[in-house]
Amino acid sequence: MDGKRISLPLTDEVIDTLRVGDKVLLSGEMTVARDAAHKRIYEAILSGEEPPVDLKGAVIYYMGPSPAREDRPIGSAGPTTSGRMDKYTPTFLSLGVRATVGKGARSAEVTEAIVKNHAVYFAAVGGCGALLSKCITSSRVICYPDLGAEAVLRITVEDFPVIVAVDCTGSSIY
Amino acid sequence: MREVSVKTLTEEIATAVMWINFNLEPDTASAFCRIALAERDPVAREVMEQLAKNLEVASKEQIPICQDTGMAVVFLEVGQDVHFTDGDLYTAVNEGVRKGYVEGFLRKSVVSDPFDRVNTGDNTPAVIHTDIVPGDKVKVTVSAKGFGSENKSRLFMLNPADGEEGVRAAVLQTVREAGASACPPMTLGVGIGGNFEKCALMAKHALLREKGESAANERDARLERELLDEINKTGIGPAGLGGDTTALAVNVETCPTHIAGLPVAVNVCCHVNRHKTIII
Ligand code: SF4
Numbered sequence: 110m111d112g113k114r115i116s117l118p119l120t121d122e123v124i125d126t127l128r129v130g131d132k133v134l135l136s137g138e139m140t141v142a143r144d145a146a147h148k149r150i151y152e153a154i155l156s157g158e159e160p161p162v163d164l165k166g167a168v169i170y171y172m173g174p175s176p177a178r179e180d181r182p183i184g185s186a187g188p189t190t191s192g193r194m195d196k197y198t199p200t201f202l203s204l205g206v207r208a209t210v211g212k213g214a215r216s217a218e219v220t221e222a223i224v225k226n227h228a229v230y231f232a233a234v235g236g237c238g239a240l241l242s243k244c245i246t247s248s249r250v251i252c253y254p255d256l257g258a259e260a261v262l263r264i265t266v267e268d269f270p271v272i273v274a275v276d277c278t279g280s281s282i283y
Numbered sequence: 284m285r286e287v288s289v290k291t292l293t294e295e296i297a298t299a300v301m302w303i304n305f306n307l308e309p310d311t312a313s314a315f316c317r318i319a320l321a322e323r324d325p326v327a328r329e330v331m332e333q334l335a336k337n338l339e340v341a342s343k344e345q346i347p348i349c350q351d352t353g354m355a356v357v358f359l360e361v362g363q364d365v366h367f368t369d370g371d372l373y374t375a376v377n378e379g380v381r382k383g384y385v386e387g388f389l390r391k392s393v394v395s396d397p398f399d400r401v402n403t404g405d406n407t408p409a410v411i412h413t414d415i416v417p418g419d420k421v422k423v424t425v426s427a428k429g430f431g432s433e434n435k436s437r438l439f440m441l442n443p444a445d446g447e448e449g450v451r452a453a454v455l456q457t458v459r460e461a462g463a464s465a466c467p468p469m470t471l472g473v474g475i476g477g478n479f480e481k482c483a484l485m486a487k488h489a490l491l492r493e494k495g496e497s498a499a500n501e502r503d504a505r506l507e508r509e510l511l512d513e514i515n516k517t518g519i520g521p522a523g524l525g526g527d528t529t530a531l532a533v534n535v536e537t538c539p540t541h542i543a544g545l546p547v548a549v550n551v552c553c554h555v556n557r558h559k560t561i562i563i
Contacts, residue, residue, distance in 0.1 A: 184390070189431065
């Protein structure tokens, strides 16, 4: 895909330029977390603990990969449904998460929190996991290895194709 | 009486679960390219091109088409003149699923209990449906159903007075609520009639139809065409990002029902509609 090339972490200036529908190629580091990891991180925050994952400046990708073959950093790696994370997202955004990546619409609360925290929500194409895995150059488990496919990962991406789905003004593609 | 070793089923099912996770039916990639060319919206074109490329990468490099390699659903049509040997049939089916998911580097997405949610580690158990039919063959259809779309499936117990209009409204409502989460372009399996569980099973079974096939009777085939047309007018589009292609097919199955009811089930499947049939 063609599109605006952006390196992570995201700055305020870059977030300002992103508008709904823009095609973007992301390069840099992302944190991978989905349902079970969100629940645990959220519960840690609620009980007053330091979150076990650094949320400040993070880009969170909602994904649970298939196992990697020996010669690959990761298996198939497409987005999962973001709406299931809506319950946790406003809190995560208030703690410094700059962007989330997934598929599907977000709740009104999440959209509001995106505007309030000057963040952005990107959509990746669902069911495109083989192709997207080719944009991931490294991957390691950073937290909750017992969760298997739902463990928290730090991945490095290169020209990872996404579309701006909710921009910092709150307008949404859905 | 024909003897069939359940070990044959284990091997065939293991091969099939791997195959369906790396390959869709032949020509799907070129069909996606044709859709891309026909889309008026540039984002929709881009999405369809990505989906076509994704299929090529998946099959060439044996990377699952989608990371959600699904929950295995196995339909068995067992000829009544078959005698199974070498062990228990369902254990053999699950052994095939286990072997395929482990050896194929497929994701293990099954938890042992809806509340405790401990992963079983090998994607078993499969959901198994068995029919006894005349003859001495075993027809095995293996599918891998992703849950982004499964979660968006719906069942409606309509009143007879709701008629075809009610069914259309139910299907359209399901599609609208599914949106991007079901990874469009979707295939819709629609079961109409029967009772509560029968219509759900027909809806699932309808998803297994081969590409391009329509319902056997003309009324159902017309309903399929008209529903597809209406669904593609919703503008949800590929990946739910807008466009002309929201569904690839609507497959309707109907059967007798009760004087007081009109059950309708809509099983939503994403663009990764994985299934394969083997006859033993
Ligand atoms: S709905 Fe289908 S394509 Fe989408 S993530 Fe699930 S299995 Fe993959």
